Amino acid sequence: MPMIETLLWLVGYQLAGELISRSFSLPLPGPVLGMLLLFCTLAARKSVPESMKQNVPRFLSHLSLLFIPAGAAVLAYRDLLAGFGWQLLVVLAASTILTLLLPGLLLKLLLARHRHKEEA
Amino acid sequence: MNPMAAVEVLRTSPLSGVFVTLLAYKLAVLFNRRCHGHPLSNPVLIGVLLLLGWLLATGTSYRDYMKGGVMVQMLLGPATVALAVPLYGNLSRLKRAAGPLAITIVFGGLVGIVSAVGVGWLLQLPQQVLLSLTTRAVTTPIAMSVSQGIGGIPELSAMFVILSGIFGAVIVKPLFSLLGMGDDMVLGTATGISAHGIGTARVFQLSETAGAFAGLAMGLNGVVTAILVPLLAPLLH
Numbered sequence: 001m002p003m004i005e006t007l008l009w010l011v012g013y014q015l016a017g018e019l020i021s022r023s024f025s026l027p028l029p030g031p032v033l034g035m036l037l038l039f040c041t042l043a044a045r046k047s048v049p050e051s052m053k054q055n056v057p058r059f060l061s062h063l064s065l066l067f068i069p070a071g072a073a074v075l076a077y078r079d080l081l082a083g084f085g086w087q088l089l090v091v092l093a094a095s096t097i098l099t100l101l102l103p104g105l106l107l108k109l110l111l112a113r114h115r116h117k118e119e120a
Numbered sequence: 121m122n123p124m125a126a127v128e129v130l131r132t133s134p135l136s137g138v139f140v141t142l143l144a145y146k147l148a149v150l151f152n153r154r155c156h157g158h159p160l161s162n163p164v165l166i167g168v169l170l171l172l173g174w175l176l177a178t179g180t181s182y183r184d185y186m187k188g189g190v191m192v193q194m195l196l197g198p199a200t201v202a203l204a205v206p207l208y209g210n211l212s213r214l215k216r217a218a219g220p221l222a223i224t225i226v227f228g229g230l231v232g233i234v235s236a237v238g239v240g241w242l243l244q245l246p247q248q249v250l251l252s253l254t255t256r257a258v259t260t261p262i263a264m265s266v267s268q269g270i271g272g273i274p275e276l277s278a279m280f281v282i283l284s285g286i287f288g289a290v291i292v293k294p295l296f297s298l299l300g301m302g303d304d305m306v307l308g309t310a311t312g313i314s315a316h317g318i319g320t321a322r323v324f325q326l327s328e329t330a331g332a333f334a335g336l337a338m339g340l341n342g343v344v345t346a347i348l349v350p351l352l353a354p355l356l357h
Contacts, residue, residue, distance in 0.1 A: 007198070009201075010198035010199075010201045010202055011197075011198055013201045013204075014197045014198055014200075014201050017201070027262070027265075027266070027343065027346030027347065028262070028342065028343060028346070029259070029261040029262055029265075029342075030197065031196070031197040031198075031200035031201055031261075032200060032259070032262075032338075032339040032342055032343075034197075034200070034201040035200055035201050035202075035203050035204045035207075035335065035339055036204070036339065037204075038201055038204035038205075039204040039207055039208055042204060042205070042208040043208060043211065048205055048208060048209075052202075052205055053205075056202045056205040056206075057205075057206070057328070059198075059199060059202055060199065060202055060203070060206070060324055060331065061324065061325075062145075063199055063317070063320065063321035063324060064145065064148075064149075064162075064163040064164045064167070064318075064321040064322075065141070065142070065145040065163075065167070065192065066192060066193060066195050066196045066199055066321075067164050067196075067282070067285070067317060067318050067321065068141050068144060068145055068164060068167040068168055068171055068189075068192070069137075069141055069171075069185075069186065069189030069190065069192050069193040070193060070260065070278070070282050071164065071167070071168030071171065071172070071282055071286070072168065072171050072172060072175060072182055072185055072186070072189060073182060073275075073278065073279065073282065074168070074172065074279065074282070074283075075172060075175055075176070075181075075182045076181075076182035076183075076275075077275055077276070077279050080273075080275070080276060080279075081276075081279060084245060084249060087240075087243040087244075087245055088245070088249075088280075090239065090243060091236060091239045091240045091243060091245065091253065092236075092256065092280060092283055092284045092287060093284075093287055094235065094239045095232070095235040095236035095239055095253075095256055095257075095284065096256075096257075096284045096287050096288045096291070096314050096315060097291065097295065098231060098235040099228060099231050099232045099235055099257050099310075099313060099314035100288060100291070100292055100295060100296075100310045100311065100313075100314040100315070101295070101299075101310070102227070102228070102231045103224050103225070103227055103228030103231060103309065103310050103313050103314070104296065104301055104306050104307070104309070104310035105301075106223070106224050106227055106228075107220055107221070107224040107305070107306050107309055107310070108301060108303065108306050110219075110220035110223060110224065111217060111220050111303070111305070111306070114216075114217065114219070114220055
């Protein structure tokens with residue numbers, strides 16, 4: 001039964017997230033809101049249910065699988081993409097690298113300062 | 121025996137969509153292991169290439185494939201919710217670093233928007249493409265709805281999200297190793313901000329802590345971007 005219990009938790013929180021997101025027309029999709037709600041629940045009850053402790057790491061180790069169908073959409077939109085050519089690839093690559101590096105460097109800096117303060 | 125009918129089943133049955141997706145993933149994981157986890161053998165990248173090869177070889181349309189593909193994709197929702205569990209496992213680290221994390225994610229959201237639009241503007245891409253680029257760094261459902269709201273092309277936005285997610289997943293480890301930035305929290309947070317779920321899947325292979333912070337950063341950057349983009353978009357009009 002731990003599998004069923006895990007699914008009840010995860011699907012239940014996604015559903016709750018969808019309901020809240022729709023009812024208040026929030027900019028957050030249901031699953032993201034569901035993640036934040038589940039996190040708050042776990043923090044409040046101060047433990048992870050046994051079923052999820054076993055199943056969630058196994059489920060998340062295959063997260064990559066779930067993105068493969070989305071990649072196939074390239075097939076449907078290849079003409080649209082090809083129309084803008086190499087510039088698009090440059091933009092995506094440059095922006096992805098910048099958005100990895102700058103926040104990464106900032107966090108590294110802030111954490112070093114933070115630790116420094118705590119030790120002082 | 122009717123071979124044409126058999127081919128038709130292969131092309132249009134939802135079952136074959138599910139099967140081909142699972143098979144592409146399985147082969148991609150085996151390939152990744154064979155390459156000792158080399159970043160270029162990323163399972164999403166290889167899996168998508170194998171799948172595209174199959175679809176082109178059999179003449180299956182994207183629409184027909186998605187009858188089955190959507191069943192696999194549907195699990196993304198519960199998987200996103202599940203990210204709360206490793207995040208809770210890092211609760212004490214999260215509490216200690218809450219301030220720096222919050223500042224970084226807001227800053228990162230801004231960098232994600234400005235860098236994509238800025239470089240696109242320098243390369244003289246048309247306005248509608250620039251609008252579709254604003255949501256490049258966030259998870260697909262947020263990207264599509266925000267893009268639609270500001271007059272972008274949602275499908276194009278989704279493509280940008282997926283392509284840059286795959287690129288980010290491939291590049292993040294070599295990039296951060298090169299710069300000597302090895303901290304799991306830093307690596308995970310940056311990845312979640314720039315490469316959303318596909319990046320998160322990648323850093324989960326490296327460590328659960330990195331994956332947990334990637335999931336958090338992905339979700340919160342989604343919020344930041346959904347708020348900032350509609351405010352900044354009028355500047356492009």
